[in-house]
Amino acid sequence: AGWGWQGWWLTLQALWAAAGTSPGLLLLLLLQLPSLLLSCSLLFRALALAAANLTVNEWLNRHRYLHLQHQAGFCNRFDRGPAHNCWEFWAGPAVVDWWAVWEAGQQELLANRSSVLQAHSAGALLRVWDVRWGRYQQKLLAAREHKREQAVRRRMQALGLQGREGGD
Numbered sequence: 001a002g003w004g005w006q007g008w009w010l011t012l013q014a015l016w017a018a019a020g021t022s023p024g025l026l027l028l029l030l031l032q033l034p035s036l037l038l039s040c041s042l043l044f045r046a047l048a049l050a051a052a053n054l055t056v057n058e059w060l061n062r063h064r065y066l067h068l069q070h071q072a073g074f075c076n077r078f079d080r081g082p083a084h085n086c087w088e089f090w091a092g093p094a095v096v097d098w099w100a101v102w103e104a105g106q107q108e109l110l111a112n113r114s115s116v117l118q119a120h121s122a123g124a125l126l127r128v129w130d131v132r133w134g135r136y137q138q139k140l141l142a143a144r145e146h147k148r149e150q151a152v153r154r155r156m157q158a159l160g161l162q163g164r165e166g167g168d
Contacts, residue, residue: 050089051082052122059126067102070109074130077105079123 019026049059054076062068068076078101079085156162 048122051085052076052126053078053080053085053088054123054126062126062130074123074127075109076123076126077102077109079105079121081121085122 015026018029045056049056052059054062058065058068062074068074078098080088153162
């Protein structure tokens with residue numbers, strides 16, 4: 001599982017050796033590595049959103065936009081599956097009647113009595129993410145509340161108010 005300490009030690013030795021022969025190259029590597037990681041994460045997000053047929057704004061504000069909501073939660077009525085979405089993104093028509101596309105998605109939802117248009121799409125994965133994130137947030141909130149209650153009990157014990165009801 002992972003490199004372990006020997007892998008990191010060998011990497012540090014290699015970097016130190018490189019610093020002796022060409023310190024400018026090492027400095028360039030150390031400056032470009034964070035930029036490369038950030039660029040790769042932005043590329044991944046752009047590709048994932050193209051596969052989901054969403055803009056970054058729609059993705060970040062999906063809880064605010066009514067056209068992305070359904071009784072069961074998030075629902076992108078413009079999602080037609082990753083392959084179709086990517087084709088539309090890279091080579092699709094320049095002008096699209098988005099209202100007609102939304103209406104077609106709404107009719108498909110009503111006809112199928114479903115809350116998703118495509119079962120295997122990036123939008124469906126986003127919906128699963130939202131559900132799991134919501135559960136995590138609820139657990140985190142419950143844990144914080146439990147911690148707060150424990151702190152109040154400890155303070156009351158320290159002040160000798162443990163047995164009293166209602167304060168004063």
